[in-house]
Amino acid sequence: MAKNKLMYVCDQCGYESVQWIGKCPSCNAWNSFKEIRVAPVSSKKNTVSIASSFQGNTSSVKPLLSVKAAQQQRIDTGDSELNRVLGGGIVPGSLVLLGGDPGIGKSTLLLQLVLRLKQMKVLYVSGEESENQIKLRADRLRETNPDLNSENCYVLCETSLEKIYEHAQQMQPELVVVDSVQAISSEEGDAFPGSPSQVRACTVSLLRFAKDSGIPVFLVGHITKDGSLAGPKILEHIVDTVLQFEGDRQHFYRVLRSLKNRFGSTDELGIYEMREGGLTVVSNPSEMLLNRDNAGMSGVSVASAIEGARSLLIETQALVSTAAYGTPQRSATGFDTRRLNMLLAVLEKRVFFKLAQKDVFLNIAGGLRVSDTAIDLSVIAAILSSNADFPVPESTCMAGEVGLSGEIRPVTHIAQRIAEAERQGFKRFVLPKNNMRTLDTKRVKIELIPVSNVKEALKSLFGGE
Numbered sequence: 162m163a164k165n166k167l168m169y170v171c172d173q174c175g176y177e178s179v180q181w182i183g184k185c186p187s188c189n190a191w192n193s194f195k196e197i198r199v200a201p202v203s204s205k206k207n208t209v210s211i212a213s214s215f216q217g218n219t220s221s222v223k224p225l226l227s228v229k230a231a232q233q234q235r236i237d238t239g240d241s242e243l244n245r246v247l248g249g250g251i252v253p254g255s256l257v258l259l260g261g262d263p264g265i266g267k268s269t270l271l272l273q274l275v276l277r278l279k280q281m282k283v284l285y286v287s288g289e290e291s292e293n294q295i296k297l298r299a300d301r302l303r304e305t306n307p308d309l310n311s312e313n314c315y316v317l318c319e320t321s322l323e324k325i326y327e328h329a330q331q332m333q334p335e336l337v338v339v340d341s342v343q344a345i346s347s348e349e350g351d352a353f354p355g356s357p358s359q360v361r362a363c364t365v366s367l368l369r370f371a372k373d374s375g376i377p378v379f380l381v382g383h384i385t386k387d388g389s390l391a392g393p394k395i396l397e398h399i400v401d402t403v404l405q406f407e408g409d410r411q412h413f414y415r416v417l418r419s420l421k422n423r424f425g426s427t428d429e430l431g432i433y434e435m436r437e438g439g440l441t442v443v444s445n446p447s448e449m450l451l452n453r454d455n456a457g458m459s460g461v462s463v464a465s466a467i468e469g470a471r472s473l474l475i476e477t478q479a480l481v482s483t484a485a486y487g488t489p490q491r492s493a494t495g496f497d498t499r500r501l502n503m504l505l506a507v508l509e510k511r512v513f514f515k516l517a518q519k520d521v522f523l524n525i526a527g528g529l530r531v532s533d534t535a536i537d538l539s540v541i542a543a544i545l546s547s548n549a550d551f552p553v554p555e556s557t558c559m560a561g562e563v564g565l566s567g568e569i570r571p572v573t574h575i576a577q578r579i580a581e582a583e584r585q586g587f588k589r590f591v592l593p594k595n596n597m598r599t600l601d602t603k604r605v606k607i608e609l610i611p612v613s614n615v616k617e618a619l620k621s622l623f624g625g626e
């Protein structure tokens with residue numbers, strides 16, 4: 162038997178080294194290197210038998226131009242959000258890793274998926290739950306959604322990867338779900354299930370299985386706060402697609418993001434709501450994120466943001482109060498704290514608002530994490546509105562990036578942002594002056610207020626000098 166090779170992998174970023182290092186040269190994490198045993202490459206014994214029953218696997222060199230692009234038939238998941246995040250459906254032979262905190266709803270999402278796919282023979286493997294638990298959950302889901310009644314869904318409670326392959330070979334499924342990578346183990350890896358070595362060996366093996374057989378595989382992976390136990394980072398470059406399921410447990414909705422996708426764009430976003438009867442697709446997120454009762458209150462303003470390819474109206478809330486103890490606090494939920502500090506510095510320096518002795522708390526309502534810089538303007542408006550205890554005019558929506566010299570910089574997709582505000586019944590839209598050049602104003606019914614710097618923006622919102 163060939164000897165296993167020892168390797169060290171950073172469980173934060175996946176950096177590999179032949180010797181143990183205290184500090185990762187790639188991501189600077191301390192004490193993040195874990196020993197893993199890499200099995201010799203030739204150990205194809207597990208998948209080779211099942212693969213050969215599907216298709217031959219011979220390679221040859223040919224000119225790229227002569228390669229016939231096979232129209233890749235994607236599998237429709239019957240879930241508009243999941244389709245969108247996957248880039249148009251499931252690609253045959255792909256390995257999709259679904260990551261997320263424990264209890265966020267990964268198993269629920271996948272169980273709903275397989276129960277909806279009636280025409281497909283599905284093998285749902287769980288190493289975490291018993292048949293009984295899965296059945297109970299399926300019944301619960303079916304109570305509110307009678308459509309989830311596929312007779313082609315088979316469950317298997319098993320933790321040995323080799324046994325899973327055996328069953329797969331017997332039943333020849335068209336889709337395999339494995340829940341979760343931390344619970345299964347392979348003879349190829351050493352140590353116990355969930356260790357970096359096992360997690361990696363299982364994932365590599367499943368990738369080979371998916372590629373050789375053409376069967377798409379969904380793999381669940383738990384992520385811990387520091388990513389250490391689960392080591393999902395070391396899996397990211399093995400799999401084809403990494404989906405992350407996130408959300409706040411206090412809130413009902415969940416966001417499905419694609420972090421990596423070999424078959425589609427990575428800035429797509431799927432939004433779900435976790436209800437008693439499982440996850441339901443949210444087709445109009447703005448309606449859910451906006452709290453109309455807050456209209457007329459100080460410290461609240463509405464921004465038109467773009468996440469992925471869709472526009473959402475989000476509510477930014479700020480609370481500014483005199484610092485009770487020495488150092489003022491700055492805290493942001495759903496928004497980058499460094500960017501908040503930058504915006505506060507701009508307000509201090511360019512419009513001479515004295516905020517240095519104030520506590521500033523910022524919150525994106527609903528718990529959504531927003532990376533779109535076009536909400537800067539709305540953040541500033543909310544802060545000053547709270548500071549002056551004066552509400553932002555009703556029915557006003559805004560978008561604009563704030564630059565270091567206090568200029569309001571143009572934003573992308575302005576027409577789409579305005580259209581969303583119109584759809585939600587807003588009457589005024591504050592936008593960067595530079596965006597006016599490219600905008601077809603004849604088609605806009607909402608009142609447009611172009612501004613070129615923070616001062617102008619504040620004047621148009623709050624009046625005065």
Ligand code: TYD
Nearest residue numbers: 263264265266267268269435436437438439
């Ligand atoms: P689960 O899918 O088990 O999470 P994961 O696999 O990511 O660990 O989701 C569990 C949570 O979802 C649990 O807290 C209960 C909640 N839930 C509902 O609110 N409604 C439902 O219909 C189901 C099935 C679960």
Ligand code: MG
Nearest residue numbers: 267268289340
């Ligand atoms: Mg689960």
